[in-house]
Amino acid sequence: MARTAWMPQNQSMPEQALNEEILWQAVQTRDKAWDGRAVFGVVTTGVYCRLSCPCRTPLRRNVRFFRDPQEAGRAGLRPCLRCRPLASWGVDPDAARIEAVCAFIRANLEDTLTLATLAARAELSPYHFQRAFRAATGVTPRQYVEDCRIARLKEELRQQDSVTDAIYAAGFGSGSRVYERVDSHLGMTPASYRAGGGGVEISWASTACAMGWMMLGATDRGLCFVQFGATETALLDSLRAEFPDARLRPLAQPYPEPFGRWMSALQAHLDGSQPNPRLPLDIRATAFRIRVWTYLQSIPRGGTRSYSQVAAAIGQPAAVRAVASACAANPVALVIPCHRVIRGDGSLGGYRWGLDRKQALLRAESVSGR
Ligand SMILES: [Zn+2]
Structure with missing residues (x-):
C-alpha cells in the first residue's frame, strides 16, 4: 500500500515529494521538526501520535501516516495521551x-x-x-x-x-x-x-534589547512602569501619558539599588534565563513575545511557518493565539519577519501593516529567496 506522503505546510518551498521512508525515519529519530506537520497511527492500538512521540517505536508494518489529526480521526484512530498530537495543531x-x-x-x-x-x-x-x-x-x-x-x-x-x-x-x-x-x-x-502621578517622582531608565527598547520606571515604593517599544522616545511618551503630573527623573548608570537589581532581573527574564513569576503579567507577556520574535528571525527568507508551528517551536504548543497576538504586536516590520507566519491552512492570517503588503512580501521572497 504505497501512500504518497504529503508535502510540508511550508507553502513557498518548492514542491518536494516526500516519501514514507522519510516519515518513518522521523518516527525512529523522534524528529520534532514534524510536529504540526504529520502524524502516524498504529493500527494495532488504534492510537495516533506525533512523529516525535516518546513512546516505544511500533512495528513498521502497523504504522500508517496521516497529514493531520483530522485525517487520522476519520480513520478511526484516537489521539495519544502521552504526546497529545492535537496540541501541535493548536487545537488542544x-x-x-x-x-x-x-x-x-x-x-x-x-x-x-x-x-x-x-x-x-x-x-x-x-x-x-x-x-x-x-x-x-x-x-x-x-x-x-x-x-x-x-x-x-x-x-x-x-x-x-x-x-x-x-x-x-x-x-x-x-x-x-x-x-x-x-x-x-x-x-x-x-x-x-x-492624580496622574501628581506629587510622585518617577526615576526611569531604558535599555536597548535585541528587539527594540525596554523602559523601567520606579518610585520609592516600587516599579510603576515597565514597557517595551520601538524607540526610547516612544516609550518616554507613554510614560508621560500615563503619569502626566509626575516628576520624571532619568537615571544614569550605574543604577542605584534596588533599581539596578530590577533592571538586571528583567533583562535576565527577557533572555529567558531566569523565569520570575513575580513580574507583572504584561512583562511575562513581553518575554513570551520576545521568544516568538526571536524565533521568527530564524525563519529563512522564502520560508513560512504556521502559527501552531511557531508555538510548538518555542515549546508552548498550546499558545497558538498568543503567538498570533505576538505577531500582531511586532514593533519592527521586516527585521522581525512576522509576515512569514501564516495560517496552517495556507491562508495569510493577519498583518499589522496590511494583508496586501504581507502578500507582496511573501511573493517577492518566494521568487528571490530560492
Ligand atoms: Zn504518542
Missing part, C-alpha cells in the same frame, strides 16, 4: 477551555474567583486545571486574576470619583492588606495614580 482542547476561563475571569473580576470555581468551569480537576492554565498562559490562575484586577484598577482610577469605589470595581474587596498589595503593584498609592 485544554487550550480552548483555558481561553474561555480567561475571558470569564476578565468579565467577572468583581466576583470571588476561587481555583475550585474556575476549575469547575473548565470541567477539569483543580490540579489539571492549574497545570493546563500555566501551560497556556505562563501564570497561575491566581496571578492572572490579580494582574487583571490591577489593569482594571488603573482604568477605574481614571474614571471613578472615589479611590475606594475603584478598588471595589476592580474586584479587590475589602481588607487592610488590600491597600498594601495594590500600592506595591502600582508603585504608588491608588490616590497618587488617580
